[in-house]
Amino acid sequence: MAEVRLEHVRKVYPQGGHVAIADASFTVADGERLVLVGPSGCGKSTLLRMIAGLESITSGTLRIGERVVNDVAPKDRDIAMVFQSYALYPHMTVAENLSFALQLRKLPVAEITTRVGQAAEMLGLDSMLERKPAQLSGGQRQRVALGRALVRQPQVFLLDEPLSNLDAKLRAGMRAEIARIHARTGTTMIYVTHDQVEAMTLGQRIVVMKDGVVQQIDTPMTLYRNPANLFVATFLGSPAMNTVEGLLALDDGPVLVLADGQRVRLDGARLPSGLPRKVVAGIRPEHLAVAADGQAMLSATVDTVEPVGNEVFVNLRMGAVLLVARLPPEEAPVEGRALGLTLRAPEVLFFDPASGERLPG
Structure with missing residues (x-):
């Protein structure tokens, strides 16, 4: 587990000079569940990919724990990422999908078996370990994707709109699942969504973004009751203000x-x-x-x-x-x-x- 700290982080794409992230400065506390929310194109996924190391940082400083990771490769940042697409290996069983990253790291077989068993139990996948992704529902596949991140026991979980492919009932169930996982593991979690209901229900704190600029950072109910500006006021709440x-x-x-x-x-x-x-x-x-x-x-x-x-x-x-x-x-x-x-x-x-x-x- 680790604190994540952004200090005046900026992302500018050379072609056309588009400013994707203007000046982001905030700290995600060790063990906190923080949500990045905003409309499409606001820069939230870009910011998450910068934390993951999948996007370069134009300027500013990014720390995970006490380490500056601006130029550290993604595989060396000790993070695990869950994407919008499940990205499961279709020819592998659930157990093989869960254990694949651990096998690449050449962990002992006994430890791999223990970690996979713990993740499967936590996510209710015990009876599905021998199935392949084609035999699973959308919600079950998403649980496998979460389990694949869990078994790595990273310092930081990064989730990029992981529930957007699910129907409304499954989304509600998976929101509760993610909150339970976070409560049990205590791992720092950064979650990206454009859905303000998801943000309000999942975030211990929320970062509201617009056009690459952080508008306000606070707890869900503080944002709802005391928005800093008209954008935050009208974005959070359904029906809108x-x-x-x-x-x-x-x-x-x-x-x-x-x-x-x-x-x-x-x-x-x-x-x-x-x-x-x-x-x-x-x-x-x-x-x-x-x-x-x-x-x-x-x-x-x-x-x-x-x-x-x-x-x-x-x-x-x-x-x-x-x-x-x-x-x-x-x-x-x-x-x-x-x-x-x-x-x-x-x-x-x-x-x-x-x-x-x-x-x-």
Whole structure:
């Protein structure tokens, strides 16, 4: 097990000068499970491949443990990587796939047998050791790929979108499996995904990236409740945070004046300084609720209703503004009807419309 430390790591591709990683500096603690998340093309997989040694580092310093590994070959970094594709040897059995890397290292047969047995037991592969990959389901193949990394007992696990080929039910099960593996092994783990639900459920801390730039690093719930900017606020959360542009002013209490003149009272909101000022107000779907008679803070028209079992997502129109509310199923409104809503004003976040940065309040 080892700490992984990046100090002003930068990746620029010579052809065209594309900056894939601008200036990444963070530390993955010994035994931590850290997730890199962001949209496609944000640089998260490039960053993981740099840690693995599969991409060169243009500038900056990368340490695994106390060792600078910028120019160390991948095989000498004591890491194990699990890719999006299972990359199993089709002509080998599960046991042979699990043991192949250990055989290449010429470990004693008894130790190889012990390690393979431990990994198979941990991953529920005991009864499948004599099968070949073609006889396995997608989830079983992914467990073999994880087991192949486990048997190596590396200092650091690197996982590059390992669940993206699985269906939703298998993904949920494998997320729990990975968390259990990490709890049992205590090995430092860096996990890449574009799926924000995966990031929130798996990460002890999350690194949010956009266009090669680290936007914010923190625990899942801190990122959700206190995003540093509008990108982080809208990227994390499903459905995404509602964003409403307007003029925030004081008129016998705080009020958000929309472009069409509508006024939304925000009594109790945590206000930024320098009012009046233009802002983007961020409202989580769960912070909207159906208003009792005479209590509505805003009115909108129900566009569509999406029932998902224990809750419904209600798509609303408020003039030119689109909103989503997360409501209990018994409060599902009728499409096309006007709906009065309240919102939890103390939970509303405010962002600068030009920079996207969060406005403290």
